[in-house]
Amino acid sequence: MKKRYTFILLLVTFLQFSTGFAQDLLKSTDLSTLKVDNLTEADLSKIKAQLQSNNMTLDQAEPMALAKGMSAAEFSKLRARLATTTISGGSSDTNPQLQNSGRTQEKISNSKVKGTSNTLVFGSELFDNPTLNFEPDLKLATPVNYVLGPGDELQVSVYGVQEFNASIPVSIEGKISIPYVGQLAVSGMTIEAASQKIKNAIAGVYSTVASGQSQVDISLSRIRTIKVTIIGSKQPGNYSVSSLATVYNALFLGGGPALNGSYRNIELLRNNKVYRVIDLYRFLVKGDQSDNVGLKDNDVIRIPSYTQRVTITGEVKRPGIFEMKKGETFSDLVSFASGFNEIAYTASVSVTQKTNKEFKVRDILKSEFNSYLPQAGDVFQVTKILNRFENRISIEGAVFRPNTYSFYEGMRISDLVAKAEGLKEDAYTQRARIVRLKSDLSTEIINANLAAALSGDANADILLQREDIVTVYSVLDFREEYNVTIAGEVRNPGEYTYLDNLTLNDLLVQAGGLTGSASKRVEIARMIKSDNIYAGNPNRIELIHLELTPENNEQLKNYALMPFDVISIRRVAVYEKPQMVSISGAVVYPGSYVLENKKETIFNIVSRAGGLKDIANTHGVKIKRPVKADQIEQLQSIDLNLPLSDSSVVNSNEKLKNQLQYATIPVDWNKIEKDPGHYSNVTLFPGDQIEVAELNEGVRVSGNVLLNSEIPYRKGKSFRYYLSSVGGVDAKGWKKKAYIIYPNGKADVTGSFLFFRSYPKVLPDSQIIVPEKPERKKLSAGEVVGFGSVISSLALLIITAFK
Incomplete structure (x- = not known):
């Protein structure tokens, strides 16, 4: 019996030691008898929680445990078991937002379908916005009135002289179990009441808590999920929500009220009784969230059908369909619509x-x-104010501040001119125009004498009316705009505005002065004005001839000009700048x-260039003359009687624009040397380019031949010799159209007469080109048959004729 008591005592001591070790790894004094295999999962969770609460890793705790007698093998077992153990009641939720908050929540998934059937109903957009879901913020402090229930988890910590830290779940029976303290019923209690109850129970076990040497902290580490039922929403059904969720959060998950659902009489049923009637307009209009109460397990949200809805359209800030309660007036409806806009007609509203x-x-x-109490189905139409003014009057023209001003009874024209800060210097004071709107909306014109009105004449100072438009004329409005024209040898010829006292010297300076080619002759064409017609005078204008000093813009005789004069500055008879040509190639002095x-x-x-060099090819002298733009336009204007869509027309136009820059003039230098009067000794134009080729004893053969090559020139050899030297003409070559280009740019083609063909003479540095045969369209089967039938018919006619 004594041995049995001893065994039981040792077993209790070991269990207490293991539990003590599990409770405080750092403060145990002897760890030599600890067996890690005997520790439960709860003990390992407590060890891990204690290390976390002390901000210590297992590597940092190892030397301390070995110093207290724990073997290295046992510590290795402890390390392996801790690696596969989580803190009791811990969450595996990997949501970083929830982990950082210090509180976890079981993941809730509710699918939501966006509705479009009642988008005009005020408030429907509240439940279609994915960024507005009313989810509870788990980072907020736990509400003191939060009611605990099964599924919640409390974090209980004792710190000070004695330390304890554990995550304790609320069991299905609504109790929590604290080591050494026992079970405590907390379901249905607020977190505040439960915290006080737990502190009192721990104080009964931990003496240092009762004495104040240790403190107790209790927080909600994990919150439970509750079930609520929504009836009458777009997606009615049972929903899993957080125990911190509110009515608005649940309504959002349900998609809000259905097509005919009420937004103002939503009932929250708790324990089969109406706990609260929710009016969403309080939140939508005023931002009041007093109806956004917390939910409890098995709550029912019932959305009944609306009682009455009205529509307001037109000039309000938020037109749409609104739900009205009994006793609400039209003013309440306007406030729901955020009031009238700036152009609304508010004297009356049509319904x-x-x-x-x-x-x-x-x-x-x-x-x-x-x-006025709106009735179900009312449609209110708010119209715009009229586009007219009750006190507008305008003044325009030669006043300093033309504008629209406010009208008052008894206003006269002098008062309006004073508001516009007076007349301008160019104002025409003998007459002003008043455009007046009559009672039948037609207009009339009233003339006023401004000079008399401003001098104090009461009769001339006309009384104005609303919507009058007063126009003050300017003397400049009655003046014709004159101009003069200068042409010829001035730097900026053209038309210039005529001013009073304008002279020839003024106009010459304004036109940039005379050019160096200006002569002394000036011709002025002047308009003839007369009230009588002289049949014997056929002249249209008067011509005035003057002489000026071309070297000076300031003439001694400063001739006065008249409107519409045309001044022509003539060019001197001989005034040509030096013109250049160039010569290049095999000459002594090119340039x-x-x-x-x-x-x-x-x-x-x-x-002048020193003559030709010895290496010059006398057959290779040519002139390249620049083609002017007007010459290209003349070529393009030639009518070829081809449709515009023809490719040959398009190609020729493109070639003229982009490729035809020079025209080549071939020169026969040998004949010019013998006879300088020969026609090849052409007269040069400015810009001509003379090219003298160097002697090249070769003949280039290209085009549709077997080998494009250059053949050495042999005197006396014919055209066909060079074609044979490159292998002859290929399958596509058109031999009878072969041509040669001589070094001086002249070309010659193959000729034929009857069955005889003559080929051009070949000179050194020439180029023989064999073109490609044009593609011939083959006859189709139908065309062959048609052609055969025609021949047969002709043969039959011939036979018949000779019978």
Whole structure:
């Protein structure tokens, strides 16, 4: 019996030691007898929680445990078991937002479908906005009136002289179990009451708590999920929500009221009784969330059908369909619609009402806004104010501040001019125009003498009326705008505005002065004005001839000009700037040369350039003359009688624009040397480019031949010799259309007469080109048959004729 007591005593001591170790790894004094295999999962969770509460890792605790007698093998077992153990009651939720809050919540998933059937109903957009879901914030402090229930989890911590830390769940029976303290019933209690109850129970076990040497902290570490039922929403059914969720959160999950659901009489049923009637308009209009109460398990949210809805359209800030309660007036409806906008007509509002048989229209005066009770189905139309003014008057023209001003009874024209800060210097004071709107909305014109009105004449100072438009004329309005024209040898010819006392010197300076080519002759064409017609005078204008000093813009005789004069400054008879040509290639002195006279020929320029070099090809002298833009336009204007869509027309136009920059003039230098009067000794134009090719004893053959190559020139060899030297013509080559381009730019083609074909002569540095045969369209089967039938018919006619 004694041995049995000893065994029981040792077992209790071991269990207490294990529990003590589990409760405080750091404060145990002897760990030599600890067996990790005997520790339960709850003990391991407590060890892990204690390490976390002391901000210590297992590696930091290892030397302390070994110093207190724990073997390295046992500590390795402890490390392995702790690696696979979570804190009791801990959550595996990986949501970072929930982890950072220090409180977890079972993940809730509710699908929601966005509705579009009642988008015009005021408040429906509240439940279609995915960024507005009314989810509870788990980071907020626990509400003191939060009621605990099964599924909640409390974090109980004792710190000070004695330490204890554990996550304790509320069991299905509504109790929590605290080691060494026992079970405590907390279900149905607020977190505040439960915290006081737990502190008192711990104080009965931990003496240091009762003495104040240790403190107790209790928080809600995990909240439960509750079930609520929503009836009458777009998506009615049972929903799982957080125990911290509110009515608005549940309504959002249910999609809000259905098509005919009420937004103002939503009932929250708790224990089969109406706990609260919710009016969403308090939140929508005023932002009042007093109806957003917390939910409890098995609550029912019932959304009944609406009693009456009305529609307001037109000039309000938030038109739509609104639900009205009994006793609410039209003024309440306007406040729901955020009031009238800036252009609304508020003296009265038209409402279309429904009777038992038909519709009727009623006008609600402004005095009735606070008393009229809207009826179900009413449609209110708020119109715009009239586009007219009750006290507008305008002045425009030659005043310092033309504008629209306010009108008052008894206002006269002098008063309006004073408001516009007086007349301008150019004002025409003998007459002013008043455009007046008559009672039948037609207009009339009233003339006023401004000079008399402003001098104090009461009869001339006309009384004005609302909507009058006063126009003050300017003397400049009655003046014709004159101009003069200058052309010829001035830097900026053109039209210029005529001013009083304008002279020829003024106009010359304004036009930039005379050019260097201006002559002394000036011609002025002046308009003839006369009240009588002289049949014997055929002149349309008067011509005035003057002489001026071309070297000076300031003439001694400063001639006065008249409106519409046309001044022509003539050019001197001989005034030509030096013109250039260029020569390049095999000459002694290539470069640019000035044309000495108008009959300068290529022979003269070559002679001035030192003549041809020994290496020059006398058959390769040519002139490249720039093609002017007007010449290209003339070529393009030639009518080829082809449709515009024809590709040849398009290609030729593109070639003229982009490729045709120079025209080549071939020169026969050998004949020019013998006879300078030969036609090849052409007269040069400014910009001409003379090119003298160097001698190249080769002949280039290209095009549709077997081998594009250059063949050495052999005197006396024919055209066909060079074609044979490159392998002849290929399958696509058109031999009878082959041509040659000589070094001087001249070309020659193959000719034929009857069965004889003559080929052009070949010179050194020439180029032979064989073009491609044009594609011939093959006859179709139908065309062959048709052609055969025609021949057969002709043959039959011939046979018949000779019978």
